[in-house]
Amino acid sequence: MTPNLSDLYRQVILDHSQHPRNFGSLDGAVAVALKNPACGDEVTLFLDVADGVIQRAAFEGHGCSISMASASMLTELILRRPLEEALHLNREFRRLLQTGQADDPDALGDLEVLVGVKQFPARIKCALLSWNALEQAIEGIDGTGGNPP
Amino acid sequence: MSDFPLLEREMNGKPLIYLDNAATTQKPLAVLQSMEQYYRTHNANVHRGVYQIAAEATDLYEAARGKAAAFLQAKGAENIVFTRGTTDGINLVAQGYLASRLQPGDRILLTVAEHHSNLVPWQRVAKQRGAVLRFLPLRPDGTLDLDVAAREITPRTKLIAVAHISNVLGTIHPIRALADLAHAAGAAVVVDAAQSVPHMPVDVQALDCDFLAFSGHKAYGPTGIGILYGKKDLLAQTEPVQYGGEMIDSVELYDSTWKPAPWKFEAGTPPIAEAVGLGAALDFLTELGMDTVHERVQDVTRYAYEKLTQLAGVTLYGPGLNQTRGGLISFNVGSVHPHDVATVLDACGVAVRAGHHCTQPLMRWLGVHATVRASFGVYNTRDDVDVLVQGIQRVQEVFLP
Numbered sequence: 028m029t030p031n032l033s034d035l036y037r038q039v040i041l042d043h044s045q046h047p048r049n050f051g052s053l054d055g056a057v058a059v060a061l062k063n064p065a066c067g068d069e070v071t072l073f074l075d076v077a078d079g080v081i082q083r084a085a086f087e088g089h090g091c092s093i094s095m096a097s098a099s100m101l102t103e104l105i106l107r108r109p110l111e112e113a114l115h116l117n118r119e120f121r122r123l124l125q126t127g128q129a130d131d132p133d134a135l136g137d138l139e140v141l142v143g144v145k146q147f148p149a150r151i152k153c154a155l156l157s158w159n160a161l162e163q164a165i166e167g168i169d170g171t172g173g174n175p176p
Numbered sequence: 177m178s179d180f181p182l183l184e185r186e187m188n189g190k191p192l193i194y195l196d197n198a199a200t201t202q203k204p205l206a207v208l209q210s211m212e213q214y215y216r217t218h219n220a221n222v223h224r225g226v227y228q229i230a231a232e233a234t235d236l237y238e239a240a241r242g243k244a245a246a247f248l249q250a251k252g253a254e255n256i257v258f259t260r261g262t263t264d265g266i267n268l269v270a271q272g273y274l275a276s277r278l279q280p281g282d283r284i285l286l287t288v289a290e291h292h293s294n295l296v297p298w299q300r301v302a303k304q305r306g307a308v309l310r311f312l313p314l315r316p317d318g319t320l321d322l323d324v325a326a327r328e329i330t331p332r333t334k335l336i337a338v339a340h341i342s343n344v345l346g347t348i349h350p351i352r353a354l355a356d357l358a359h360a361a362g363a364a365v366v367v368d369a370a371q372s373v374p375h376m377p378v379d380v381q382a383l384d385c386d387f388l389a390f391s392g393h394k395a396y397g398p399t400g401i402g403i404l405y406g407k408k409d410l411l412a413q414t415e416p417v418q419y420g421g422e423m424i425d426s427v428e429l430y431d432s433t434w435k436p437a438p439w440k441f442e443a444g445t446p447p448i449a450e451a452v453g454l455g456a457a458l459d460f461l462t463e464l465g466m467d468t469v470h471e472r473v474q475d476v477t478r479y480a481y482e483k484l485t486q487l488a489g490v491t492l493y494g495p496g497l498n499q500t501r502g503g504l505i506s507f508n509v510g511s512v513h514p515h516d517v518a519t520v521l522d523a524c525g526v527a528v529r530a531g532h533h534c535t536q537p538l539m540r541w542l543g544v545h546a547t548v549r550a551s552f553g554v555y556n557t558r559d560d561v562d563v564l565v566q567g568i569q570r571v572q573e574v575f576l577p
């Protein structure tokens with residue numbers, strides 16, 4: 028099958044990559060910086076967590092439209108969610124990219140448009156960069172459900 | 177050109193336009209057939225058997241060495257070491273030649289544009305020996321200023337390592353002039369010829385370089401094989417970095433002696449079929465004529481440079497058309513990320529590279545995170561460039577409507 032460019036570069040994706048939401052750093056937040064050494068994309072994800080709930084989320088970095096749009100949408104989606112819910116969304120998003128179908132598609136909101144990435148296997152790692160940072164950030168959060176000291 | 181089977185295929189439903197020749201080239205039928213022929217009729221280990229096919233395999237392997245010597249205009253086959261590729265050759269010079277003669281405070285001179293494989297091995301040996309890396313600056317167009325180089329070369333400079341052609345900027349560096357400066361100061365010159373040997377005539381004696389490395393797979397040959405050229409006395413002074421069978425002369429329980437160069441550098445069973453394939457690739461290039469290869473690649477590159485300059489919003493890096501440049505062009509399309517450009521081009525059937533091209537310091541010097549790179553080979557035509565240009569226009573439609 029010929030992969031379809033307009034499936035990949037949907038307007039929402041271009042919009043998020045050109046005008047990323049929650050772009051910047053957060054003082055006092057958990058920060059996880061990840062890099063894709065093969066292509067040089069870099070994302071630092073900032074999570075401010077209290078009582079097991081994500082209070083604020085932001086990111087910084089540079090990369091292709093897919094990695095930037097994915098990070099931008101991620102920060103919007105996980106805001107004010109409990110950590111377990113963020114992890115659930117993380118699993119759903121990965122399932123969407125692997126199989127083309129999430130179990131709970133409505134939960135992903137705008138992120139569903141990234142389903143087009145499935146046709147471009149070389150770009151899946153771009154879409155997942157900020158989500159890998161999310162997983163690591165949540166792993167680093169202490170038992171009290173707040174930012175580590 | 178009809179003798180490259182892979183180029184017959186499609187990519188994403190479009191005829192394949194392969195413009196990533198600086199990463200690796202496609203292989204002519206003659207190379208594929210030579211390797212198959214070797215396995216079908218001559219396969220045996222080299223330098224070991226007394227039986228007929230072992231002698232045939234050895235002859236083929238050594239004949240490939242002779243072809244490489246002739247191709248580079250070296251004095252003889254004893255100047256030619258088989259390696260795994262450019263990276264392997266440079267590591268051999270760094271550890272086998274340079275390490276034992278570096279004193280703390282000695283200098284190794286590079287440029288800011290080197291491929292990681294002509295940078296990291298020198299970082300390593302400098303750290304081991306307390307030596308210092310120094311970097312020649314480039315002019316804004318990526319060319320080298322020989323006056324600055326002359327000032328930078330001092331009696332502490334032990335070695336200068338520079339790409340013949342930059343794999344990002346396309347600059348062709350004045351190796352002979354650098355070698356003259358280096359030799360006057362007693363320094364050795366190592367040429368990373370990964371991008372030059374495949375596409376222009378290279379004469380190691382005219383360049384007067386001390387070592388020169390290239391990769392078979394970028395010169396229409398197989399992966400896993402490359403050549404390190406070295407001057408005879410310098411190869412004699414170079415220590416092996418791999419030890420074992422094949423490379424020895426006589427072995428006692430507690431000590432051994434080596435064969436002379438180049439064989440002392442080839443421990444273990446070498447990539448025999450790959451050497452044969454490389455020999456066939458060099459034959460292929462010789463038959464075409466390196467002047468013809470160079471002209472063709474130059475023609476397509478100049479055409480591409482002109483076409484890309486005419487596209488609004490496209491930024492080109494490296495020397496302009498007033499300089500001869502290698503067969504590759506790095507560029508960016510407005511603020512569109514190079515991966516996105518490459519993905520759109522991929523959908524148009526055009527294979528280009530996007531990223532840092534193993535030159536992260538150069539990307540910082542250029543002030544970009546990455547570039548797109550189109551690199552040309554003997555089979556590319558002006559028509560291929562036209563498809564590239566249409567692809568870039570498609571990029572602009574998608575991202576900059």
Ligand SMILES: Cc1ncc(COP(=O)(O)O)c(C=O)c1O
Nearest residue numbers: 261262263291293343368370391
């Ligand atoms: C200028 C230059 N030097 C060195 C290399 C490394 O070659 P290889 O990976 O074949 O060792 C390359 C290609 O990747 C190159 O373009």
